[in-house]
Amino acid sequence: MTDGAPPYVGRFAPSPTGPLHAGSVVAALASWLDARAHGGRWLLRIEDIDPPREQPGAAEQIIGTLERLGMVPDEPVVFQSMRLPEHLAAIDTLHAAGLVYRCSCSRRDIRLRLAELGRLAPDETAGESGPPYPGTCRNGPTRTREHYTLRYRVDDRVVAWADRPAGHARGARQLETLAETCGDFPLRRADGLISYQLAVVVDDGAAGVTDIVRGSDLVSSTARQHDLADHLGLPRPRTLHVPVLTDTRGRKLSKQTGAPAVLADGDVATRIGVLNDALGQLGLTPVVAATLAGWQEGAVSRWRGSAWQQR
Ligand code: GLU
Secondary structure, eight states: OOSSOOOOEEEEOOOOSSSOBHHHHHHHHHHHHHHHHTTOEEEEEEOOOOGGGOOTTHHHHHHHHHHHTTOOOSSOOEEGGGGHHHHHHHHHHHHHTTOEEEEOOOHHHHHHHHHHTTSSOTTSOOSTTSSOOOOTTTTSOSSOOSSOEEEEOOOSOEEEEEOSSTTSGGGOEEEEEHHHHTOSEEEEOTTSOBOHHHHHHHHHHHHTOOEEEEEGGGHHHHHHHHHHHHHHTOOOOEEEEEOOOBOTTSOBOOTTTTOOBOOOOSOHHHHHHHHHHHHHHTTOOOOOOSSHHHHHHHHHHHHHTSGGGOO
């Protein structure tokens, strides 16, 4: 690095909702290759902050599969659930800046309010891709509850960002006004769980992550994360979103859609086969090698010579 920028730090940050599948191996490999191709460090963070969605043993399975595929983090694995004090401190910081408020709305309340405003048919679901939160509790909770959701107050500013490599087709500039796309979003749910959006920003910031390489299903979260980083005084990491694998019905591969587990517990040739499948999904040709180390060398050089590497 010659431009005085901080040294490259990348990461893979799976949620332990099940073992890795072909799609998550692609995301893991892309982040690993990019880190190695830049001579950077590669970290692994298990995002275990949503227990109802987690599967016992999945974290250990994920760590084991990655290791058998030659992806060994450069620092001890971070378990996000251990970082609650830092997440709460970040909420305090945002609160002190007037950016957090207590909200008493249930999902049903939000749905009814949106329907009342004519923004949602009564049987339509509000949610991630639905209309923005209608702002019901912006001036204070409308009901008394034992526990409140803590919501982040967004504004009308345009969050502009672009995937690396800038100027490449994939690097098209994105402009998003959070008030129009998602509205005020939760930082902590009423049941006490910290939101993914907040935790990912705080933990990437603490680890000094400079480059996020992950599946394109997370493009829609990026503006929210950059906005939070800006308000927490954290540098925005560069991002690179790689294609996600879909099933024959066009749904993202996931445990919920029955994607088969990749355990990579076969011999070296089988594991190299798994890696070459993932490489193929990234548009790169297979590497013929007899050892994992040989495969890695070839794959890093493929990545370096590809459009992914430009920056
Ligand atoms: N934990 C998130 C997931 O598994 C990914 C986080 C990220 O890469 O930003 O979908």
